[in-house]
Amino acid sequence: MDNNRVIIFDTTLRDGEQSPGASMNLEEKVKIALVLEEMGVDVIEAGFPIASNGDFEAVNAVARRVKTATIAGLARATKGDIERCHQAVRDAPRHRIHTFLSTSPLHMKYKLQMEPEAVLQKVKDSVSFARTLVDDVEWSAEDGSRTEHDFLCRCVEAAIDAGARTINIPDTVGYAVPDEYAALIAMLVNRVPNIDKAILSVHCHNDLGLAVANSLAAVAAGARQIECTVNGLGERAGNAAMEEIVMSLRTRPDRMPFTTGIKTEQITRASRLVSAVTGFVVQPNKAIVGKNAFAHESGIHQDGVLKCAQTYEIMTPESVGLTRSNLVMGKHSGRAAFRDKLKHLGYDLADSAVEDAFVRFKDLADRKKDIFDEDIVALIDEAVYRENDRIRFHGLEVLCGTRHNPPKAELDLEIDGVVRNVKATGDGPVDATFNAIKALVPHEARLLLYQVHAVTQGTDAQAEVTVRLEEDGKTVNGQGADTDTMVASARAYVNALNKLLVKRQKTAPAALTA
Known part of the structure; x- marks a missing residue:
């Protein structure tokens, strides 16, 4: 392998899906995986197979469809998790078991309730067992950035001796800063005697807005795999954004002489797909893929760009697939x-x-x-x-305004293939519409967010509505678009309910990794 080649490990389908409100069914995971494969992602972490039968089936479906990228599944340091992971990924031409265990004093004491020596032994046992099933094993030191250096070195050395080909050092809670994180990676390179037998990987969260900066600092210090997600999707503040990492390396080879296998012209396509599937709207000022990333409103900027694009654009829109x-x-x-x-x-x-x-x-x-x-x-x-949704919007009529009190809504929904009709009232047109949906699809979910924005300018613009529902600690986001705001609202609520049905089938095990 070229020493300056950085492996892109995409965990959109696993860590990205752990975002509160994000959910993907089997078909959606396969669609995203195929786009990731086409754009040149090296490793696709397809899910957490032990989490549920649905997640297992989705990981297995991705493993059977993807031909060139390595398909990884996540597993805790237990025999059951590792076996289930192997069953899910083994049909892929290239497959990996990614197992992990916490190593920081805080996690060992309160989360694992284990002594360091017991943790070290479990690292050896879990990696050794995984190695009997596959050649490609990755081991992660959860909360690695807050782990004592001596103990981290011992764990890394033991994992490599047990057969791990990739060692991942996550900044699980987004606590590190770039120089500190780079020093951690450099310390492992200098102190672990068998470090040359494995690839060092990093997985950074964005709690302080430093996930991309930390990842790039780690590469400069010797890491050669970056774990990231499309649009920076992920738990809490998200993960390092794949598009930002890749374009940083492409744009600044003078300071970072590293390469990836990513076809950057497909970045926008991947971003739009992930946004559509998860219902997570990309913020307008998001780097690389935001609506305003290549927009110029200032007169001075516009004048400069017209004379020479490079005056205010450090990369071209075409380089990320924006045409x-x-x-x-x-x-x-x-x-x-x-x-x-x-x-x-x-x-x-x-x-x-x-x-x-x-x-x-x-x-x-x-x-x-x-x-x-x-x-x-x-x-x-x-x-x-949304072609596999169990609930489908068919039609809506709303009466509201000063002449209709209370507002009334008549709704048609197709539920499991059967079209049903209902009439309902409410405090306003949106309330009446949502009450009609509840009458046809009874549920206890709470409405946490109702948001409307215009897709384009003009009075005939489509309204894009976002709805967030919460049920038993699970949150989902739904989106709908239409020139009629009430129709868009109904579509968004129905979309959220369909995602909630998927969420009900997924009960993720405790102790998720970075």
Whole structure:
């Protein structure tokens, strides 16, 4: 392996899915995995197979579909977890067991309730057992950045002796700062005698906004694998954002002479897909993939960019797959133009999905004069990535305003293939609509967030609604888009309920890793 080559380990499907509100079904995980494979991700951590039968099946489905990337599954340091992980990933041409154990004094005392020597022995036993099942074993020292150096060195040396090919040092709680984290990696390189037999990896969380900076500092100190997620998705404040890491290395080879195998032109496509599947909207000022990342409103900036793009752009929009098409879309546009637009936007859909989306597009074009790229993105997200939902929106009529008190809503939903109708009232049109949904789909989930924003400008703009529901400690986000805000609201609530059904089937085990 080229010593300057950095392995990209993407954990969007595992750590990313642990984000409160994010959930992915089997088909969605496979779609994301195939996009990650196509863009050149080296290792895809597909999930936590022991968590549930659904997660096991999803990891196994990814393992059977992906051909070039290594498929990893996560396992705690127990025989049952490791065996289940092996069963899930073994169908992949390249597969890995990723097992972990806490090593910091805080975690050992309060979480594991184990003495250091017992932890060290468990490291040896778990890695040795995993090594009997697969050649490629990764071991992680959970809360590694807060682990005593002497003990961390002993654990790392023992894991390598037991057969681990990759050693991951997570900054599990996002506590480290770049120079400190780099010094930790350098210390392991200098003190662990068998460190040359393994690849050092890092997994940084963004609690202090330093996940990417810490990851890059670690690479400069000797790490050669970075664990990251698309859009920085992950628990709490998220993980190191894959797109930021990759573009930092590509943009600043003068200071960081390292390479990856990522086809950066597919970054925007991956970002949009993950956002659509999880319902997590990318903030406008997000680096690399945010809506404003390549926008210039200041007159001085606009003047500079027009004269020479490099005055204010350190990378091109095209380098991350952001292209602008001059193709104007409207109600007279045909399938060929629509398919070409989808290609420009980074979508590669099956014929049936294109046809479904085209029908929705024509309906939108009848109601909206100007169709912007953002409209089509919202339409695709709404129409395509929900094909396996058990609950489907069919129709809504709302009566509200000063002449209708209380507001009334009549709703049609398809539930497990059967269309049902109900009428309900509420304190307002949104309340009436949501009460109608509750009447057809009884549940105890609480509404934590209701948010509306316009996809584009104009009074005929599509409204994109985000709904967050909570049930028994599980939170989900739902999204819906339509030129009618009430219809968008209903779609968002139904989307959230479908995700809640998926969440109910997943009961993640305790002691999740970084």
